[in-house]
Amino acid sequence: MLKKIVFPLILSWFTMVYATAQNIVLNPGSVNLSQVTVEQSTYKGKNALKVQGLSSSEKTLAILKEIDFHNGTIEAMISGQPADNAGESARGFVGIAFRVSPDVSKMEVFYLRPTNGRADDQIRRNHSTQYISVPGYPWEKLRKESPGKYESYADMVPAEWMKVKIEVSNDTAKLYLNEAQQPALIVNDLKQDKNKRGSIGLWVGPGTLAYFADLKLTKED
Numbered sequence: 001m002l003k004k005i006v007f008p009l010i011l012s013w014f015t016m017v018y019a020t021a022q023n024i025v026l027n028p029g030s031v032n033l034s035q036v037t038v039e040q041s042t043y044k045g046k047n048a049l050k051v052q053g054l055s056s057s058e059k060t061l062a063i064l065k066e067i068d069f070h071n072g073t074i075e076a077m078i079s080g081q082p083a084d085n086a087g088e089s090a091r092g093f094v095g096i097a098f099r100v101s102p103d104v105s106k107m108e109v110f111y112l113r114p115t116n117g118r119a120d121d122q123i124r125r126n127h128s129t130q131y132i133s134v135p136g137y138p139w140e141k142l143r144k145e146s147p148g149k150y151e152s153y154a155d156m157v158p159a160e161w162m163k164v165k166i167e168v169s170n171d172t173a174k175l176y177l178n179e180a181q182q183p184a185l186i187v188n189d190l191k192q193d194k195n196k197r198g199s200i201g202l203w204v205g206p207g208t209l210a211y212f213a214d215l216k217l218t219k220e221d
Helices: 002-018 139-145
Strands: 021-024 031-034 036-043 046-053 061-064 072-082 094-100 107-112 129-134 162-169 172-177 185-187 199-204 208-219
Touching: 031 036, 036 061, 036 208, 046 061, 046 072, 046 199, 061 094, 072 094, 094 162, 107 162, 107 172, 107 199, 129 139, 129 172, 129 185, 199 208
Parallel strands: none
Antiparallel strands: 021 208, 031 061, 036 046, 046 208, 061 199, 072 162, 072 208, 094 107, 094 199, 107 129, 162 172, 172 185
């Protein structure tokens, strides 16, 4: 009798969780733009959305339409590299924003600095992954007040595809790269309201040429 009761409950739970998984079609019509340009592209074998920033603001991203996300998992293939006209400080900044407010005034962001991954300077390597939060928590503030807490090293190469997975649960988020079993970066104190909901954004930094593909979203609530 116990087996007859437990099995349906387990099956029902798995059905409930996986029913919320959604593959997101990325094209110029599926996003709203905030200080970026987008273009449909084929890049290194993948149908991708090409994204370039138009300013040095933290609010340079393409925001997915009709997405309401709080907790769950975001998966995507991303590639970033310095644009041809970029300055010396360009690193190919590319990442994913989540819980993005409709007016783009609030968001949480994980991003990468691909040119840092194999730099000869160890300090640059240590700044390969980054968390920021808008408003109020740019990378400069976080690095100054909490050195090493919101960034870390990870192996990466500019202009190549990298798989990112972000797990979000209330005020905690974890960033995984390229099928790694352990996260490259853990943030246990997301700076915005942990109850906040919002969209997902394809985020780029200044002087970056970026591509995004294979976006999958699994919502847990």
